[in-house]
Amino acid sequence: MIRFALLLSLTSVLHAGVSIDIDAFGSSLGGWKVKGRSACDYELSGAGYRTYKPEITPTPDGGIFTSIRIDHRRGWLASDDHAVLEVTIDKNGSVVSAQSNLALQGRTISSDLIRSTGSVGGAVPGVGAAVKVGTDLTADLSAKLLREKIVEPGRVSFPATVRHNYNLLFQAIRTRADLAPERPEDKKEEAPVQGPVQPATGAAKLDVKPVGEAREIKKAAPAAAPADKKTDG
Numbered sequence: 001m002i003r004f005a006l007l008l009s010l011t012s013v014l015h016a017g018v019s020i021d022i023d024a025f026g027s028s029l030g031g032w033k034v035k036g037r038s039a040c041d042y043e044l045s046g047a048g049y050r051t052y053k054p055e056i057t058p059t060p061d062g063g064i065f066t067s068i069r070i071d072h073r074r075g076w077l078a079s080d081d082h083a084v085l086e087v088t089i090d091k092n093g094s095v096v097s098a099q100s101n102l103a104l105q106g107r108t109i110s111s112d113l114i115r116s117t118g119s120v121g122g123a124v125p126g127v128g129a130a131v132k133v134g135t136d137l138t139a140d141l142s143a144k145l146l147r148e149k150i151v152e153p154g155r156v157s158f159p160a161t162v163r164h165n166y167n168l169l170f171q172a173i174r175t176r177a178d179l180a181p182e183r184p185e186d187k188k189e190e191a192p193v194q195g196p197v198q199p200a201t202g203a204a205k206l207d208v209k210p211v212g213e214a215r216e217i218k219k220a221a222p223a224a225a226p227a228d229k230k231t232d233g
Contacts, residue, residue, distance in 0.1 A: 017062055018093050018175050020054055025172035029165075041073070047154030048073040049161050054169070062091035070165055072154050079105060081155060085162050085169075093175040095130040098137050100162050104155060107148060111140040130170050138163040 026032040029040035029051055039052045050071040057065050065088050072081035082103040088096040094116065101110040114136045116129040141159035150156060 018064055018089055018091055018173065020056055020064070020066060020169065021172040021174050022053060025054070025168055028168045028171070044161050044164060045153065045157040047157060047161075051165055059088065059090075063089050063096065065089075066169065068165055068169065070161060072158055072161070074154060081105070081158065083158060083162055085165055087166065087169060089173060093173045095133050095170065098133050098166065100137060100141060100159075102141065102145070102158055102162075104148075104150065109141065109144045109148065111137055111144070114140065134163055134166045134170075137166065 026040055030042045032038060032040055032053065034041050034050070035052070039050050041048065041050050043049070050073055052069040052071075054066045054068045059065055065086070068085045068087075070083040070085060072083070074080055083100060085098070085100045087098045090096050097113055097115045099111055099113045101108055114133050116133055138159045141162065145156065145159060
C-alpha cells in the first residue's frame with residue numbers, strides 16, 4: 001500500500017510539466033511582503049517599482065502562459081505607471097514569445113510580439129533564444145518610449161525594469177526534470193546469520209580443555225645403558 005502511494009505521488013510529480021517557482025521569483029525581487037503578500041517592492045536606477053505575483057495559465061501544447069503586472073511607483077502626488085509582461089513558455093521550459101506594454105498617464109506603448117528563434121545558447125538549450133527575446137523586447141520598448149519624448153528617470157528605465165523581471169522569471173522556470181525527486185540509493189539488507197556464529201577470519205583459535213579432564217602424561221623412556229665391552233681372556 002505504501003509503495004503504491006509513493007508511486008502515485010512520483011507519477012503526479014513527473015506529470016507536473018513546466019511551471020514557475022513563485023517563491024523563488026518573489027525572493028529574487030525582495031520577497032512577497034506587500035499587498036497581502038501578493039507583491040514585491042524594490043528599487044532600480046533610483047526609482048521605486050512593484051511587481052505582483054504572476055498569473056499562470058496552461059497552453060494547449062503543455063506549456064504555460066504567464067502575465068506579470070509591474071508598477072512604477074511615482075509617489076503620493078502622482079499616479080503610478082503600469083506595465084504588463086506576457087511570456088509564453090513551452091513544455092520543455094523554453095521561451096516561445098514575449099510581449100509587453102506600458103501605460104503612462106493615458107498613453108500606451110506596446111512592444112511587438114517577440115518570438116523565439118529556437119537558437120541554442122551554449123550547452124543549455126533555450127538560454128540563447130531566451131536572452132535574444134529579452135534583448136529584442138527591451139530594445140523595442142525603449143525605442144518606442146524615446147519617440148514619445150519621455151524624460152522622467154523612472155519612466156525611462158521602465159523597459160529595463162521589465163527586462164529585469166523577464167530575466168528573473170526565466171530563472172524561476174521549472175521543468176519535469178527539476179521537479180522529479182531524487183531517488184535514494186537502495187540499501188542492501190544484510191542476510192540473516194544462519195547457524196552458529198563463526199569466528200572472524202584471522203582470529204586466534206583457542207584450544208580450551210574441559211575442566212577436570214585428565215591429560216595423559218607420557219614419561220620419557222630411560223636412556224639405554226651402555227653395552228659392556230667384551231674383554232679378551
